[in-house]
Amino acid sequence: MELDWLLASPLPERLPRQRVLYHRLRDAILSGRLASGTRLPASRGLAASLNIARNTVLFAYEQLVAEGCLVADRQGTRVASLPARPAARSATADVPAGLQGLSTRATAALQPEPGREAAALPFSPGVPDFGAFPFRSWRACLERAWRDAGWRQLGYAAHGGEPALREALAGHLTSVRGLAVNAAQIVITSGTQAALDLCARLLGDHGDTVWAENPGYLAARVAFGLAGLQVHDVPVDAEGLSPSEDDWRHHPPRLVMITPSHQYPTGRVMSLPRRLALIERARQSGAWIIEDDYDSEFRRAGPAPPALFGLQADAPVVYVGTFSKTLYPGLRLGYIVVPQAIAADFARATAQATRAGQGIEQLALGDFIRRGYYTAHLRRMRARYAARQAALRAALREAFGPRVELSGGEAGLHLVMWLPPEIRDIEVAKRAAKLGLGVRALQSYARAPMTCNGLVLGYGNLEEGMVSESVRRLVVAVQSQDTDKPKNCH
Incomplete structure (x- = not known):
């Protein structure tokens, strides 16, 4: 039997030859290249033909016998009888119900939580001040x-x-x-x-x-x-x-x-x-x-x-x-x-x-x-977050006018800035992401028939020195006008 192909291709770096031989024999058996009942050469003969140590062959044979891929008897070593391998399906073939993947x-x-990937960006909600x-x-x-x-x-x-x-x-x-x-x-x-x-x-x-x-x-x-x-x-x-x-x-x-x-x-x-x-x-x-x-x-x-x-x-x-x-x-x-x-x-x-x-x-x-x-840590952080919220409120009022509607500031690490009906929060959040902001659209947290229109602005990780520049970019994201007019959920 010609088995030179077992070691013909380049070996993976730092992988012992006995592991290479074992893996390639196993793959050949499972793929059907070595059919059930096929007799393999004696360990000494295969080692000589491949110019490798006999112990290398013995390791591979013994491991495959232990796994049930090979059977050793008085006549030698042969490939075990394994279940028939199903024919490969085409990419467009129908998959039986229950085999598509995960449960319903x-x-x-798997629906992504909005903005989770932008946790380190300015305005990302729920991010504390690690510093x-x-x-x-x-x-x-x-x-x-x-x-x-x-x-x-x-x-x-x-x-x-x-x-x-x-x-x-x-x-x-x-x-x-x-x-x-x-x-x-x-x-x-x-x-x-x-x-x-x-x-x-x-x-x-x-x-x-x-x-x-x-x-x-x-x-x-x-x-x-x-x-x-x-x-x-x-x-x-x-x-x-x-x-x-x-x-x-x-x-x-x-x-x-x-x-x-x-x-x-x-x-x-x-x-x-x-x-x-x-x-x-x-x-x-x-x-x-x-x-x-x-x-x-x-x-x-x-x-x-x-x-x-x-x-x-x-x-x-x-x-x-x-x-x-x-x-x-x-x-x-x-x-x-x-x-x-x-x-x-x-x-x-x-x-x-x-x-x-x-x-x-x-x-x-x-x-x-x-x-x-x-x-003591909570006391310090309350004061720190209060100062950041105050700076953010002042910057938002300066940028959007004193009548900008803000809520949610009694506690926590974020504010909600409500938007007028002609500006859609989903679109603003998309534009803000391109500008390096972690703003989240309030509507992304809602389920029909509830409609909301606002921006969730986290300030836990927003240092006071970053507030002005972050609000400037937010203004750019809000500037474009949309035609749909959702009602605010407040």
């Missing part, structure tokens, strides 16, 4: 965590999260947010997205309805869709989520997702009457409210409004938070606070659904909070 739920999740991160304090906490760590911290983290972090976080939420919670009610997660996924899977069943704000946080829709829930869009008005009687009657929810402290992306704050009414209706309908306390840490217009979680002792509310904006997103740590009545079951179910990690980082974060570094 996963395909829906102000307290590296020295954080590094000291990490060093202490590693110094005190044992072998347990090298495995999975404790169920629900490291006790030291949960204790520290419970104290922080009690003193800063007014939530009378204990460590047993807290479950540490890998950020907000992981928290929403857990809530969807542990509090809802496949096919249940979840209400989502419209316009709203698109990544939440992805988490709910992948969990098999039916997403029903509920409009947002000046007081927050605004469900109608038709929504309650014809689309009763199992879950209601809200961002009441600083609605994303409009920046609206849910009124107290609306909060109380939502709790009561949710209790009556057997629904859970998922409260994402988005950006409440960066409140500027007085104290943050009370969380729904703490309004009533028996409220059907779970509270979700993250350290992605307050510290840095790469930390990948967030948390869920659940009512005492379900805390133990929720923690046990979480332990079955996922395996927690980042034990060292959790210990460091608990130390960071306990020593007061976290509270």
Whole structure:
């Protein structure tokens, strides 16, 4: 048998000859070039004919025998009987149902979040000021965590999260947010997205309805869709989520997702009457409210409004938070606070659904909070972001006139600049991207029939010295006029 082709072509750099021979024999068998039942030369003879060491051939033969590609018997070595290889399909051939690729739920999740690829550009929403991160304090906490760590911290983290972090976080939420919670009610997660996924899977069943704000946080829709829930869009008005009687009657929810402290992306704050009414209706309908306390840490217009979680002792509310904006997103740590009545079951179910990690980082974060570094950092960042927002407001009024309509500045890291009907936000965002700006169109967060017309302008990563030039480029992007006239969602 002529097998010179096995080593005729150039060898990959730094790849041992035995691996080359193994791969080329395997490829020949799987492709049908070496048919089932074909006898291969003895190892000594093949080594001599290819001018290679016999051990090289033995390695390849033994590996292929172990994988079931070859069969060794007293007569020698032959190609095993393998399933027939299907004929190649043409590029235009019909593919049987079920073989197209990802599931319907996963395909829906492929819709890109607007502007995610432009996270480092001026006006990109949700990007904190990385330059102000307290590296020295954080590094000291990490060093202490590693110094005190044992072998347990090298495995999975404790169920629900490291006790030291949960204790520290419970104290922080009690003193800063007014939530009378204990460590047993807290479950540490890998950020907000992981928290929403857990809530969807542990509090809802496949096919249940979840209400989502419209316009709203698109990544939440992805988490709910992948969990098999039916997403029903509920409009947002000046007081927050605004469900109608038709929504309650014809689309009763199992879950209601809200961002009441600083609605994303409009920046609206849910009124107290609306909060109380939502709790009561949710209790009556057997629904859970998922409260994402988005950006409440960066409140500027007085104290943050009370969380729904703490309004009533028996409220059907779970509270979700993250350290992605307050510290840095790469930390990948967030948390869920659940009512005492379900805390133990929720923690046990979480332990079955996922395996927690980042034990060292959790210990460091608990130390960071306990020593007061976290509270001090938030205080500094509130002042820093307030100054940036003030500079941005002044520059926008100077560029677009004193009557420019801005909203969402009570908290958070972004403003919404509402546009007149003759200027389409989608087109402005496209032009802004070409000018190096991370502006997002408000309409890109909305689902029909809701129509919005405004620009989401992040200023977390916008240094005050960059404001004037960034606004100048924004003016250029806004200058072109469009003919379609969508109505503002406010």
